Amino acid sequence: MTVRLRAHHLLCMLTFVGEGYTSAFTDNYRRIAERLSKGEEIKLVSGPDDICAPLLNGEEAHCFKISVIERDAAALADISVLLGEEIGIGAMLVPDARLLAKLRRNFASGEIRHACLGCEWGDLCSRIADGNFSGVLIKAS
Numbered sequence: 001m002t003v004r005l006r007a008h009h010l011l012c013m014l015t016f017v018g019e020g021y022t023s024a025f026t027d028n029y030r031r032i033a034e035r036l037s038k039g040e041e042i043k044l045v046s047g048p049d050d051i052c053a054p055l056l057n058g059e060e061a062h063c064f065k066i067s068v069i070e071r072d073a074a075a076l077a078d079i080s081v082l083l084g085e086e087i088g089i090g091a092m093l094v095p096d097a098r099l100l101a102k103l104r105r106n107f108a109s110g111e112i113r114h115a116c117l118g119c120e121w122g123d124l125c126s127r128i129a130d131g132n133f134s135g136v137l138i139k140a141s
């Protein structure tokens with residue numbers, strides 16, 4: 001099995017502490033966090049992903065909005081530069097300790113946070129990064 005993630009969720013997963021839009025959303029996200037923490041591979045997808053799934057029943061799921069698609073593009077560009085290789089849709093990533101540490105280090109410094117511009121969760125994610133990612137639920141085992 002693989003966890004299907006859209007690009008900007010490669011950032012959001014770094015600061016997930018159990019908060020989210022609805023209880024269905026956070027319950028699902030917690031299950032995904034467990035899988036990622038066990039090292040299950042990530043498959044990069046375009047558009048709504050496994051984290052978005054519980055939000056897709058609403059008439060105006062924000063997951064389809066252009067602004068969110070632009071967030072994906074910004075994250076993809078930042079992460080490609082960071083990893084030194086072009087990461088595209090369909091790419092597979094292993095969420096091991098090395099990758100998570102590298103992403104978190106550069107998230108905390110702000111280098112890979114262009115996708116976060118205007119996000120309603122921005123302050124929370126900044127506080128979590130400032131707190132050395134204490135309490136996050138996705139950690140390599």
Ligand code: SF4
Nearest residue numbers: 012116119121122125
């Ligand atoms: S600020 Fe928003 S886009 Fe950035 S990591 Fe947090 S939730 Fe994701």
